[in-house]
Amino acid sequence: MLDDRKLTILRAIVTDYVSSREPVGSKALVERHGLNVSPATVRNDMAVLEEEGYITQPHTSAGRIPTDKGYRLFVDRLSTVKPLSVAERRAITTFMMGALDVDDIVRRTVQLLAQITHQVAIVQYPVVSTATICHVEIVRLSADRGLVICVTSTGSVEQRLIGLPEASDADIAQVRGRLAERLIGTTAVEAAHRLASFAVTVPPARAVFAAAVAAAVLDILGPDASARVAVAGVPNLARFGASYETTVKPVLEALEEQVVLLRLLGEATTGDDVMVRIGHENDYAPLRATSVVASGYGSDAGSRATLGIVGPTRMDYPSAIASVRAVARYVGRFLAEA
């Protein structure tokens, strides 16, 4: 029921609407896309497309705009991914040059993504789960408090504050030694197992202290360790154009809720290609006017996480998809090499 011409028309409507931000009418469509039919024919086709729910009119006697369903069809079948421009490729390389550590890579990536897509960019910090532990350390800060520090093979460093009620330097050294013996070279999952019985491996007098240390390490390695994201490009929300209260504010609120962001990106981690969620396809209701384009990234199976962008449903999907894919791949390589 949707012949070739109707699909062409839908594609034209989507591209025109994305670039002009205005409902597109039959006449303009014929002119701007060299369709060899009359506006009346286009109108008939548009009526069908509307019937099927791919497009809609904001009000009678206005042009048509795509619905979420229309965008979906466009993304799935009608768009050809736009290759990145030379300038964009160059931007990627220059931007990522000279990153200092994992945190810095993430910060640069998120800014890069915001810049080339002109949307709000979100990058999840790499998950440590499959990385191995390189180093553990217990550092005394003052008489009664200290830090437990974990370093993983991806170069991420995390720490937790613990109390040192009556631990001597010798206690610390011994516990640290035992901890290093058992954890270095293991993955987070293995480490969690080994930590379960950690306290009993040290002399009873030090068991309480050892248990506190083990708890801190478990906390570091726990699933919420990955619960960090970086955000950039918030000023790009101007692109929404619509009213602040109804569209921009919900997005801002979501951006402050790490949990929400992680859920938004969540399902992109598994699949290998770019995920696109359009409008109401997002579970999170306040973002029903926004689309998410996300992708997993990471060095082979070492460290994996997700990055993506958030923008209005009226978005240049081909470019966005290409950008997200390119950045994800590049960062993956960069993490593997660096």
Place this chain on the structure above:
Amino acid sequence: MLDDRKLTILRAIVTDYVSSREPVGSKALVERHGLNVSPATVRNDMAVLEEEGYITQPHTSAGRIPTDKGYRLFVDRLSTVKPLSVAERRAITTFMMGALDVDDIVRRTVQLLAQITHQVAIVQYPVVSTATICHVEIVRLSADRGLVICVTSTGSVEQRLIGLPEASDADIAQVRGRLAERLIGTTAVEAAHRLASFAVTVPPARAVFAAAVAAAVLDILGPDASARVAVAGVPNLARFGASYETTVKPVLEALEEQVVLLRLLGEATTGDDVMVRIGHENDYAPLRATSVVASGYGSDAGSRATLGIVGPTRMDYPSAIASVRAVARYVGRFLAEA
């Protein structure tokens, strides 16, 4: 030339305008504030206040609104700092309970501040300059790269990636040992001095490697180490009310520029009390429609940094000042204890 009644009127105009967001006229002023004079008298006084530049009218035959100069006078001489409500005090304590480490304290603080002031909150991470170095570490991640890690007495942990082109484990151990000898217990400033000649203290074969390590440590301790801020409460920008492009977007852009934020907060670090910058008093031109309320915070002279809020000039200054001051003091204590 500004007698008592005129000041009272200015105060009334400020408070009314802040709460109603609408220009305030002479009649409403008399009614709502029990002034024992007629509207005509108030009008005469308002004419003087306008002449002097403390208030202005958006257009003829509208009420008056305060100018930046008016707010300034209000803040300096007319406002009594509002004590925090019980709920707010409770919010502070519950919010800060159970913080994990310095980063976590900062994150909680910024959210807390955004919540009780209903503005955008900014908290600078504590500066390490006067803190002392507790621990240094060199960790091998893979054959040819590693991390240099620094831990300070405030519990902050920072790291830099370095290459390990041909350093053996023995090289690493020796350099690490020498580094620890020279740096532990020193402040950042002292450490920088000692690092200048660090490379010559190790055998020539290791000098290049030692120099790289020294450079990494210097980078960690350098002034830009403090160049990190946390931001929260961005959705509160709704309070601006005015048009997105002209007022909200500049703020969003400033919020993404760490450098700008640090300069905004900068001058509050030195003084001991809360700093208030109103509208054009900000050097940064795009923020001429916004006010900044900031304060230094920190445990004694140990670690000091700045926190504050950004909002429209039409702001409840007494509450904002009280909140910023309270949070700054509380976090200072918290950092000292924890």
Place this chain on the structure above:
DNA sequence: GACTGGCACTCAGGTCGCGCGAGTGCCAGG
């Protein structure tokens, strides 16, 4: 059967004019 030209219809948005009312400035009198 598919396409086209023509035509009547709809309706958002801009413009104009008008009246209302809040608020002002000024002045004369207490």
Place this chain on the structure above:
DNA sequence: CCTGGCACTCGCGCGACCTGAGTGCCAGTC
């Protein structure tokens, strides 16, 4: 120095009007 009174200003909201883009439908043509 304060006050009541009065004329004046002007932003804002409302309704009327017009315009133009765009539509749906229908009869005619290939």
